[in-house]
Amino acid sequence: MDRRKFCRTALAASVAAAIPLLPGCERKAPVATDAVTSVRGISLEGAELELERAAIRELGESLTGPVLLSNHAEYDNARKIWNGMHDRRPALIARCMNTEDVGNAVTFARERGLLTAVRGGGHSWPGKSVCDDGLMIDLSLMNTVAADPEAQRAHARGGALLNALDSAALEYGLITTAGVVSHTGVGGFTLGGGMGRLNRKYGLAIDNLRSAEIITADGVVRRVSEEQEPDLFWALRGGGGNFGVVTEFEFALHPFERKLFSGNIVWPVAQARDVLEFYGEWYLGLSDEMYVGPAMATGADGAGVILMEVVYNGDPAAGEKELEPLRKIGKPIDDTVAMQDYMIMQTQEDVAFGHGVRSYIKNGMVSEFTQGLVDMMIESFTNDPRLAMFTHTLGGAAKRVGELDTAFPHRNAETMVGVGGGWMDPADDESGIALSREWYYKLEPFMGGYYDNIDFDGDKAAGNYGPAYPRLSKIKAQYDPGNLFRLNSNIIPAA
Numbered sequence: 001m002d003r004r005k006f007c008r009t010a011l012a013a014s015v016a017a018a019i020p021l022l023p024g025c026e027r028k029a030p031v032a033t034d035a036v037t038s039v040r041g042i043s044l045e046g047a048e049l050e051l052e053r054a055a056i057r058e059l060g061e062s063l064t065g066p067v068l069l070s071n072h073a074e075y076d077n078a079r080k081i082w083n084g085m086h087d088r089r090p091a092l093i094a095r096c097m098n099t100e101d102v103g104n105a106v107t108f109a110r111e112r113g114l115l116t117a118v119r120g121g122g123h124s125w126p127g128k129s130v131c132d133d134g135l136m137i138d139l140s141l142m143n144t145v146a147a148d149p150e151a152q153r154a155h156a157r158g159g160a161l162l163n164a165l166d167s168a169a170l171e172y173g174l175i176t177t178a179g180v181v182s183h184t185g186v187g188g189f190t191l192g193g194g195m196g197r198l199n200r201k202y203g204l205a206i207d208n209l210r211s212a213e214i215i216t217a218d219g220v221v222r223r224v225s226e227e228q229e230p231d232l233f234w235a236l237r238g239g240g241g242n243f244g245v246v247t248e249f250e251f252a253l254h255p256f257e258r259k260l261f262s263g264n265i266v267w268p269v270a271q272a273r274d275v276l277e278f279y280g281e282w283y284l285g286l287s288d289e290m291y292v293g294p295a296m297a298t299g300a301d302g303a304g305v306i307l308m309e310v311v312y313n314g315d316p317a318a319g320e321k322e323l324e325p326l327r328k329i330g331k332p333i334d335d336t337v338a339m340q341d342y343m344i345m346q347t348q349e350d351v352a353f354g355h356g357v358r359s360y361i362k363n364g365m366v367s368e369f370t371q372g373l374v375d376m377m378i379e380s381f382t383n384d385p386r387l388a389m390f391t392h393t394l395g396g397a398a399k400r401v402g403e404l405d406t407a408f409p410h411r412n413a414e415t416m417v418g419v420g421g422g423w424m425d426p427a428d429d430e431s432g433i434a435l436s437r438e439w440y441y442k443l444e445p446f447m448g449g450y451y452d453n454i455d456f457d458g459d460k461a462a463g464n465y466g467p468a469y470p471r472l473s474k475i476k477a478q479y480d481p482g483n484l485f486r487l488n489s490n491i492i493p494a495a
């Protein structure tokens with residue numbers, strides 16, 4: 001049945017029975033344009049635009065979800081994204097409920113040359129998912145994930161969060177690679193590459209992507225895969241939000257025991273040399289099942305610590321044996337590695353990285369854990385409770401994919417090293433950013449390229465995509481010649 005008709009029928013039945021309406025079927029108020037004749041917008045090139053009241057009303061009527069102007073009660077909540085540093089005010093927020101809504105919002109923006117931001121989970125560090133005076137295409141109401149145990153596939157809608165992806169798959173004893181903070185969005189995470197604790201065994205999120213439904217700048221709905229529009233599918237796997245709005249991601253799932261040998265081992269920072277020098281040699285021989293990587297931070301008591309996060313995705317006895325040599329290094333002050341539910345690791349950072357934190361971060365890709373890097377990690381450690389150095393361990397299956405098989409160009413990396421932090425007080429912005437940069441720039445000589453998803457300043461798309469860039473630029477010219485989707489690590493359409 002047609003959805004509008006279904007909602008009307010449900011509405012009538014609900015009124016009759018005096019029961020709450022089905023979610024998504026609430027009667028939608030018209031866009032509150034009464035107080036305005038037009039709304040000030042901004043063009044893709046930064047010029048001022050008038051958005052006529054009639055056009056905004058028409059957009060509102062074409063969407064199942066609401067269109068919010070700044071006078072709407074929900075507006076302030078909807079424009080907020082995860083990083084509290086970004087306080088931007090879009091001219092319009094289109095809260096999409098389905099693929100058709102997204103298509104209508106994209107067409108509205110393209111026809112007017114209106115600056116457009118796409119919001120999935122809202123975790124963009126540089127805040128690219130919200131803009132001043134433009135259109136925010138908000139996918140956060142399109143947030144469900146369905147797992148198909150027989151086909152071993154998960155279908156995540158464009159605004160789903162990682163928690164929903166993990167949970168839907170785990171219900172059937174299945175899993176795919178997801179990131180380490182469960183309120184992150186599937187959308188931006190996947191389109192940028194998608195690193196997580198299982199990537200040595202199953203590859204990055206993009207290596208598990210089997211197909212996607214995308215609305216390109218021309219407003220057309222496309223299903224892309226290795227077989228259908230393979231160039232566009234290639235570009236989506238690492239090319240970020242450059243090519244359109246993805247309304248559905250289809251992932252391969254893998255059989256999985258959710259109880260894993262996992263946890264953290266913590267040493268005083270004074271033992272960092274022993275730990276890092278050992279790690280620098282040891283990690284090279286690790287199995288794909290073992291994900292283990294260092295972090296350096298300041299503990300609750302103000303003392304510096306070095307820690308190793310461990311997740312063994314396999315037979316626990318084998319994991320315990322493989323971990324044994326690391327456990328013999330120095331004198332740990334804590335060792336929580338034991339059998340535990342995977343979701344404990346997957347949610348353990350959720351509060352520390354809570355919504356509204358003001359956060360700055362930089363990272364670089366590391367292909368070799370050299371003595372020079374170890375020395376500099378120790379020398380550069382900054383004893384400040386706001387800041388940390390951390391890693392995303394790669395290698396394994398993530399490294400066995402060819403450099404140009406996907407648009408993610410950093411396949412030779414063994415790990416990603418990030419530096420940054422978070423604080424609540426705006427007065428901390430200047431020193432927090434300055435100290436993060438100082439720490440990061442000491443490590444940068446040991447890095448080559450960066451992971452765009454975990455970088456506040458990522459503005460070097462051409463150089464960072466390296467040999468993948470010319471192909472990306474051609475595909476961009478084919479699907480988004482006017483560069484409507486430019487609030488991202490932007491790929492310039494080829495001439």
Ligand SMILES: Cc1cc2nc3c(=O)[nH]c(=O)nc-3n(C[C@H](O)[C@H](O)[C@H](O)COP(=O)(O)OP(=O)(O)OC[C@H]3O[C@@H](n4cnc5c(N)ncnc54)[C@H](O)[C@@H]3O)c2cc1C
Binds near residue numbers: 129
């Ligand atoms: C606390 C935290 C933890 C993180 N942990 C990890 C991690 O473990 N591993 C990892 O790899 N990364 C991690 N990241 C980085 C994360 O992958 C990126 O920030 C990513 O962009 C977040 O996606 P999102 O949908 O939440 O973000 P949003 O801010 O909503 O979107 C970011 C950009 O992605 C694009 N986009 C989002 N959804 C869509 C869509 N459906 N269609 C088209 N374009 C879309 C848009 O261009 C948008 O500007 C983390 C980030 C944070 C803040």
